Amino acid sequence: MHFLLLGATGRTGQHVISELLSQGHTAVALVRSSAKLAPRPGLTLVTGSPLSKPDIKNALSAAPSLTPSAAIITLNTVRKSDSPFAPQISPPRFLADSCANVCEVLEDAGIRRVVVMSTAGVGDSWANLPWLSRVFMGWTNIKYALEDHGLVDKEIRGTKMDWTLVRAVRLEFDDPKEKQTDTKADVKTLGSKGVGMRMTDSVTVASVARFLVKVAVQRDFVKSAVVVRN
Template sequence: MHFFLLGASGRTGQHVVSQLLSQGHTATALVRTSSSLAPRAGLTIVTGSPLSNSDIQSALDASPSSPSATIFTLNTVRKSDSPFAAQVSPPRFLADSCATVCGVLEQAGLKRIVVMSTAGVGDSWGQLPLLSKGFMRLTNIKYALQDHGILDNEIRLTKMDWTLVRAVMLKFDDEKPTDTKKDVRTLGSNGEGMGLGDSVSVASVASFLVKVAIEGLFVRSAVVVAN
């Protein structure tokens, strides 16, 4: 199968690339900087913005075959990893990028998209532990949560066959794309049973995103995942 990737140069996105290629699939990645992703056999890299209709169309045109699905792992950017660091990404970066991508894909007759989201969005907010809610409200992580929330609401109005994968707290200990992935638990759309100590590795999330895209799981629904 062939896949179209947004966010492929990110921490989770690099795992998605490695797992797709290791399984014999191919992918086209739209990246903002050509040097952000190393060339590999089976990977077509196109430079452009996820906010540009023409750049997205150029990436699709450059694909060796029509994508079976799109995997969207873009995230907002802060000046550092500190939760208190200033936000760099503009408001609605995720929502507008996803809307732009979905618009181009719909016109091309491509409906399947799997989006990496975060626990706390939509109906999963009510199941978050109180300390997690307080942390999100008091730090600049709240801006990413708000953007994911807008994306979550708006993608439901499209004709796309979307899946929203809501990851609990991400663990970045295993940032190398070759690290071993672990199984995930699925906790439904609202994340019932989430605990304060729950986390999920980036390799595990990437593996689940790939599985969902390949097997056509959780179409037009959201799912919370944890290790």
């Protein structure tokens, strides 16, 4: 299959690229800067913004003779640093407007499948998020990302797309100083509401990436959200 990728330069997005290419798929990634990704066979890079519909259209036709069968979106909001208290850099509705643009362009092109990386706590999973996590999100600037993901949730349900929202619990990122073991372990799914979430829950970015690719290819969880953890 051939995929359109948004958020490919991020830590989860780069794992999505590796997972797709390792399975023999191809992809075109719409990125703000191609310098952040090394050229790889099967990967086409297009410079542009998900806030621009013309840029998204250019990405769809960037690979000769290949039309994406699906899109995988791993965009996230950006803060000045990784600190949860750091000021937000991304504009309001960055995720929601990007998702709306992508869905509109894909619908016009006759492409219906889209898989979106979201986060636990969005929508009907909020009530099952551990209370300390709810307090932390409300106290820090992480709340702005949560709000934008919530807007994505609302936007995508109004489209005609065959969408899936993957709501990941706390992400574990790669530590270059340590040898990674079993970073692509299968995830456990907790349904849309995330019943059974715990404070200790986490999921590796590699595991999430493999799950995103799996549901995109196999068309699992169509028109539904799902909370995932390791």
